[in-house]
Amino acid sequence: MSLPVSPLAPERLPDLPPIAGVRFASAETGMRYKNRKDLLLAAFDPGTTVAGVFTQNVVCGHPVTWCRQILPGGRARALVVNAGNANVFRGAEGDRAVRTEAEATASALGCAPEEVFVASTGVIGMKLDAELIARHLPELAGRLDPAAMADAARTIVTTDTFPKAAVRSVEIDGRTVTVAGICKGSGMIAPNMATMLAFLFTDAAVAPATLQAMLQAAADRSFNCVTVDSDTSTSDTLLCFATGKAGNPPIEADHGPFADALAELCTDLAIQVAKDGEGAQKLITVTVEGAADDRSARRLAMAVADSPLVKTAVAGEDANWGRVAMALGKVGLPIELGALTIAFGGIAVAKDGGAVADLDEAPVERHLKGRDVRIDVSVGSGPGRARVWTCDLTHGYIDINGSYRS
């Protein structure tokens, strides 16, 4: 099935500058897709540090298990990613497949298998042909290219209708450091630690524990605030590789500007995932304020963003704020009903526990006809705030998911 490109897609991929110490190569294995690349090798110079956050799904992919196991080493020399088969729920055979990939990569690049991170995305439960992947790796290792990041972004997609990438730069002690990231994700998106697959590359020098803390904080504000369908993937993987080639003094404690750049980059990518949500015609940004704390605010915002009735109403360009109130209420958290305000596109449609009297619906309707729908909610007078992103629920989602596997 060939999908039309999301109407929310950016016009083009951003220019992706080479990151010193990082090289890419992609290949077409034919494993599942025809006429497109589906296998990515990224190689990192010696000294590269790494941080990662992974799915909290109890049923997690074999590559996730492997990455968790080697992450404490804090060092990375390679990343191998295949698209089309997620290598999940295959028992001992699934673990062996990851080991095969790591060993073939280590042998091709002259590093240890424990320095090779592995990620897989696609159908759950099917046998992964790791030997096929292993046969491609020496050839890939022979043509690694620092300029091939855009190609890498195109290689890792599955039901995505556009490749996703973003870049940020920041000054550290007079040195410009750059962080670039690629990402894929479109369905089975309710990340509970990270999104489906996102890989960040930076030339900054960062100690692994510090990188881990900053990456985790960035994920909490970005990937953990996006949902397409409330279904949490078994393979969510966010990895950040830091080569240290920028020459900055190594970052060994939380660094505000670098942490901000990382969070902005992750937010940019997370919003791209929502914009490419399966069947998406509109991006929906939900904000909640006045909750008891930020965590409560996020639960309320996610309940709105996950509600099929809210999402179909937005698809139908219907300012059905009653469904927003329903979604907030079903969470079970206390809400000051008399203070509840719901706005579409900045225009209050309900406040003080009831509909706004004599509302001019025309500007609300105009807002809902656009591609970028904002739902802002105030639930009381507490300090808790959250912002999350999702997309509308349309026939496209049914088309894609009624026939994905077959």
Add this chain to the structure above:
Amino acid sequence: MSLPVSPLAPERLPDLPPIAGVRFASAETGMRYKNRKDLLLAAFDPGTTVAGVFTQNVVCGHPVTWCRQILPGGRARALVVNAGNANVFRGAEGDRAVRTEAEATASALGCAPEEVFVASTGVIGMKLDAELIARHLPELAGRLDPAAMADAARTIVTTDTFPKAAVRSVEIDGRTVTVAGICKGSGMIAPNMATMLAFLFTDAAVAPATLQAMLQAAADRSFNCVTVDSDTSTSDTLLCFATGKAGNPPIEADHGPFADALAELCTDLAIQVAKDGEGAQKLITVTVEGAADDRSARRLAMAVADSPLVKTAVAGEDANWGRVAMALGKVGLPIELGALTIAFGGIAVAKDGGAVADLDEAPVERHLKGRDVRIDVSVGSGPGRARVWTCDLTHGYIDINGSYRS
């Protein structure tokens, strides 16, 4: 919009015998729907006891607030139900509207307003014209009919494609007592105490506290085990009225056969709700066994039943058990992965932490082509079990909910 009748609909309503002490009348107010009845009055003889369970949504309808307030009285003389406007989130005006309905009914029937139960279903947040309802009540009170229960079942529907009713009888001390119920519900179905609207009528004599305990237990096994879209209505109301006309010695402690009849009746109605889930083409029954306790089993089963990816896979007749594993895993409860078994239509497709080798997929595919899909899961060796019902997720759901309000 006129909806095609669900292919899962029963051939016809069951015969609904009169329940001694209960009379019905329905009218067409024209408030929202054209050319159909939308207002129901049920009247009960003096001495009728009542029990009820209601939505746990924090944003609850004004009628729910009223019913909760009068329920401790334990006595009922009337029930007023309107379809098309749920009377939710209207502040003091919404409470006044319920009061107007109760007082008009009390005046027409010669009882106290606090003996009049009220329920409303339909759009959230719109002003209810209670005066219009009040004007119809005297006329309705003048033509109450014990034989009009089927008509009542047709009056209370909204997006339902068929009316729902069921009957059970049981012997108590040599007397036959009958329980009959009518119900509506199709979308915004993830009841958290009861379904959208269900009203049960019995000629048994039952003390209010005993009736309440048995009704709650029945709801837990039936309405609380059905989901269409994970969205919990603001107006879920289950009421049971017992007239005592059967002449049995009053039931004053949990009565096994009567409790069983009540639970069976509720289960019958709950399954009808799943069969009429918006856009439903298939009924899905999910069972989970081997969980730590029944509550955990229900959470796991509901995660499968609520997963848009599982529901679209069933719509596409795709035995995508990987999505079932994903849905189980996202709950976060411990699962013995090595013991996990997933079966479609009784045929194991995954076990012992991986796909069944050399599976003959033909009988699985045949099962999925049917209307009645069974997904049975075993997650370990614990004593917890649950069975829940839902429907598949199809284009019909999007059609209905993208344009319901407008």
